[in-house]
Amino acid sequence: MNSVNRKLWKYNGGLHLEDHKTCSNQMESRELPMPKRLTIPMQQHIGEAAHPIVKVGDKVLKGEMIAESSARVSAPIHAPTSGTIVEIAPMPMPHPAALDAVTIILESDGLDQWCELHPIENYRHVSSDELRDRIRDAGIVGLGGAGFPSYIKLDPGQHFAIETLILNGAECEPYITCDDRLMRERPEAILDGARIMRHALHAKRCIIAIEDNKPEAFAALERAQSQSGQADIELVLVPTLYPTGGERQLIKVLTGKEVPSQGRTLDIGIISHNVTTAATIADAVIDGIPLINRMITVTGESITTPQNIRAPIGAPIEALLDFAGRENGVETQLVMGGPMMGISLNSASLPVIKTSNCFMLQPKQPTVPESPCIRCGECAVVCPAELLPQQLYWHSRAREFEKVQDYNLFDCIECGCCSYVCPSNIPLVHYYRFAKTEVWAQEREKEAANIARMRHEHRQARQEKAELEKQERMRKKKAALKDKEKGGTDDAAKKAAIKAAMDRAKAKREANQNPEAAAPTDVPSQEAAATETQPATIPESTSKSES
Amino acid sequence: MFTATITLSLLAIIFGLILGYAAIRFKIDSDPVVDQIDAILPQTQCGQCSYPGCRPYAEAISSGEADINRCPPGGESTIQALADLLGVDAKPLDPEAGEVKPEKLVAVIDEQTCIGCTLCIQACPVDAILGAAKQMHTIIGPECTGCELCLPPCPVDCILMVPVKTDANHWKWPFPNPDAGLHEAQR
């Protein structure tokens, strides 16, 4: 099946950018020689960091799990080669602020010896749950750059029927060509991955979408599909326009449907995954190989031979830059990701992580200071999410975080179209990222405050209860003391009772001496003595038990 | 005229009864304004406002006894939120109450020095300290509000306030520097 007559839709805005792709996509990808040391951060994905399950000094084999997490949104990490764990410590990771993450340093033994792998013979005979578990255990996350654990996006739950599985091969961002190369070099793996995911999701149909500036990739997939003898996957060429690779934008182009604001694609019966993720899933299921390396575009004006490199996770970025050749003599800026959405890194000694799709080395350019917004509206024209970027900017800048959410800040995909066209050079996306992280921080603080309030109230309730109990004890003690005082009068009563009893006994003795009168009065008088003494003993026994 | 008076009086009586019933049936025990104020306060329970906790301060604000600018842990954003809620002007933090700390601190016990006296446990308003008499004590980091109330009672000064380490899930993008202009990656 292919796309010739398929109806396509358009989304708002977007940009026609110079794509700079041919500089890196002409050459066959090359494998980076295994570096001596691999630096493997525990935070390479969205969600909880993984925890090391190895110790310094441990010997590990290639593909062995070295870190895992019990959190749902997380991903385990595997050894990209065989060797020894030489250090586990916090170290900077590729992050806009070069934050520290716990990092495992693996020294390669040069043998590259695999651990035992467990291929799944025929995925069609395996349940969706087992496939998801396998994909989770293989540490697979969205490889298009997002890094969200893939198995979760294969678990729609019982309430959603999946109509369409979309494999995103649009790769709309300039300079990046790793998906393009992978589609050309391993189209079979991508098709296998697509079929596995479709099986896991019970999706009715599956589409692979490719921008029309990659005809070779399209042809390769078409060829692979006809060779496989199955025509179950629809290959679609979509017009080249930035950012068609955005999930919501691609869904709109292919189906005409809009994902509800702040909703999920699931809500309209669609799931989308990146094509490289698909190939990695095929490797994990069919061959049992976890995610330990990936295809990375190394490009930019300061790279001698821009190309795609297959590199292990944890390789130093500079090894890749040197492998492709660096132009010397100019001051450069390193960017992870593409020119529109990438982040600047300040060191090339940082490692490759699962989400590194591209490293770009450009001559350093002077920055242009921002001028005031002139309300030209250009940004709104190009915004593919149909937002009002100038309003978002205005409120983010004024730290009006509620208003900025009213303008649907969280629908912004940070594509950078608005900053690109802004005549005032305002770093709009930076403002939105600032506002988003502030809102999240406020939400976390709110939650922490609620927990603190609850704990404080519990404590107060406990203290109040303890105080009440104490008062109660005091009261009883006082009552007991009073009883004891009253005990004086009791004693008198007792004495009186004893005296009365003695008198009666005396009377009895006297009566015994007179046998005629004794018999009828004997028993009743004993009973009377018993009842008379009772009132005197009861208060005493209660006051004893109280004290 | 007469019927109109009767009708209106009847209506007045009926509505009066309905309102009276509703007032009893839907009675709210606590003061909603106090709840709203309390929801804005950070629940540090540190007492820097000079009240014995966030809720008493909320009650004092609601009764007009205390000003809205006495909460240092809440800082500017809390004052702003209180001002918005109560329809008054925001004002700078009262320096008498304290200063805003540049970063969030949490308490840690130097477990070598701790003698297990339980004094800090009694001071902690949110039960964030675990321990028993003559046993080493420890602080449950995520529950600590950083109120510092456990510091003075400790007889051996073994409690330290340390900054919370930022990880990727808690990191915030800094406010853009207007002079730096466009993110280099984007041009």
Ligand code: SF4
């Ligand atoms: S493009 Fe820039 S100057 Fe024009 S309205 Fe948007 S933010 Fe303002």
Ligand code: SF4
């Ligand atoms: S970065 Fe956000 S606001 Fe700007 S164009 Fe893209 S989606 Fe719209």
Ligand code: SF4
């Ligand atoms: S541990 Fe100390 S600083 Fe933390 S909440 Fe308890 S008393 Fe306050």
